[in-house]
Amino acid sequence: MKLVKYETARKALSAATKVDEVKDIKDKAAALAAYARQARDTDLEMWSTEIKERAKRRLGEISRHLETAQGANQHRPKAGKKLKADTLKAAGVSKSEAHRCEKLADMEEPVFEKRLAL
Secondary structure (H helix, E strand, C coil): HHHHHHHHHHHHHHHHCHHHHHHHHHHHHHHHHHHHHCCCHHHHHHHHHHHHHHHHHHEEEEHHCCCCCHHCCCCCCCCCCHHHHHHHHHCCCCCCHHHHCCCHHHHHHHHHHHHHHC
């Protein structure tokens, strides 16, 4: 049963395209990891922590492609777009958290996978 939920969470994460969607998955995984720790369920804790780390990486992938403020136009985003800072703030993601997530997204896939395995 746990494996099915794990795979479902991974699929939802890969399909997520908005900062708030990914943050929601990350927050739920963090809460589940905390519950698993209290219940002393090491498998669930490991899987939920992995989903949380993958969500951080996905958040970084999305964040680095958001439009940033440029020079004198910093308060005027292109039509229909929000600036990166506004999008992150609306989702409850700090600039420093976004930066850390972007660093995870910049990692080569084998390096990231090895980091998860530790």
